[in-house]
Amino acid sequence: MNSQAFDRLIKALLDGDQSVAVAEAVDLRNAGVDNEQIIIGGIETAMGKLEAKCTVEQFNLLEIMLAGRAVTGVIKALYPDGPPPATRETVALASLEGDVHDLGKNIVKTVLLAKGYRVVDCGKDCPLETLIDKAEREGARTICISGLITSIMPLVRQVLPMLQIRGLTGIKVLAGGAALKQASANSLNVHYVADSVFDCVRYLEESTGQAPVQSQ
Numbered sequence: 001m002n003s004q005a006f007d008r009l010i011k012a013l014l015d016g017d018q019s020v021a022v023a024e025a026v027d028l029r030n031a032g033v034d035n036e037q038i039i040i041g042g043i044e045t046a047m048g049k050l051e052a053k054c055t056v057e058q059f060n061l062l063e064i065m066l067a068g069r070a071v072t073g074v075i076k077a078l079y080p081d082g083p084p085p086a087t088r089e090t091v092a093l094a095s096l097e098g099d100v101h102d103l104g105k106n107i108v109k110t111v112l113l114a115k116g117y118r119v120v121d122c123g124k125d126c127p128l129e130t131l132i133d134k135a136e137r138e139g140a141r142t143i144c145i146s147g148l149i150t151s152i153m154p155l156v157r158q159v160l161p162m163l164q165i166r167g168l169t170g171i172k173v174l175a176g177g178a179a180l181k182q183a184s185a186n187s188l189n190v191h192y193v194a195d196s197v198f199d200c201v202r203y204l205e206e207s208t209g210q211a212p213v214q215s216q
């Protein structure tokens with residue numbers, strides 16, 4: 001039953017049909033499927049299938065934007081209550097300059113907020129200096145970089161050296177997103193490359209010794 005329900009969710013997302021996608025995601029939730037499975041098995045799978053529509057030869061902006069809108073609707077439905085008061089560390093989050101993809105970044109923000117983290121969202125296409133300035137000003141203990149295009153990898157490698165120059169050696173740097181998660185932490189010069197936002201939360205909980213939050 002679940003595999004057919006996932007297929008229907010994926011189809012609705014690819015069709016850009018927000019209301020059907022939301023209804024399918026809510027049905028999955030009601031059937032006991034957790035948000036992690038819906039995001040990874042549903043949303044990420046659907047967006048992976050959109051890949052063919054994103055090439056220079058076959059770029060269909062409208063279809064991709066409608067699918068993106070459906071993704072945003074599903075995420076709102078999966079996290080309907082809004083974030084609880086922040087009780088955990090501050091995380092600064094961005095897609096770096098040259099990368100305008102922000103659907104994944106926005107999912108990371110929603111999930112981290114739901115888990116009680118304070119998130120400073122520095123947006124997409126964010127210059128490295130701006131990210132580091134905000135991380136310092138807001139007292140972030142972690143910087144999360146979302147990367148969907150491989151051309152931003154050289155910029156990612158500069159984050160730790162720039163933090164060192166600024167004397168901000170206590171800040172951890174995490175990378176994620178479709179392009180960055182295919183690289184190793186070593187090659188990106190970051191502390192950790194997370195496979196998903198849920199993997200990132202587990203890493204943060206383990207590295208700070210905090211008890212896991214079960215709810216979402």
Ligand code: B12
Binds near residue numbers: 044103
């Ligand atoms: C939607 C999309 C777009 C939309 C973006 C809309 C938006 N608001 O984000 C639009 C149409 C704008 C777009 C534009 C372009 N795109 Co595009 N796009 C995609 C597509 C189809 C889906 C991306 C997506 O949203 N995925 C869904 C999200 C939910 O997944 P995700 O980001 O991986 O996030 C999940 C996890 O990875 C994790 N996560 C994400 N970030 C982080 C960070 C941390 C720290 C952690 C812990 C976790 C984490 O959490 C999320 C939930 O689990 C992909 C194909 C693909 N397979 O990814 C191409 C793709 C990324 N795009 C691509 C390209 C080439 C482009 C363009 C250059 C196209 C062009 N010809 O102009 C432009 C401009 C790019 C630029 N300068 O930034 C290529 C990149 C190739 C590469 N490896 O470099 C891809 C892979 C398609 C392809 N194969 O050609 N794109």
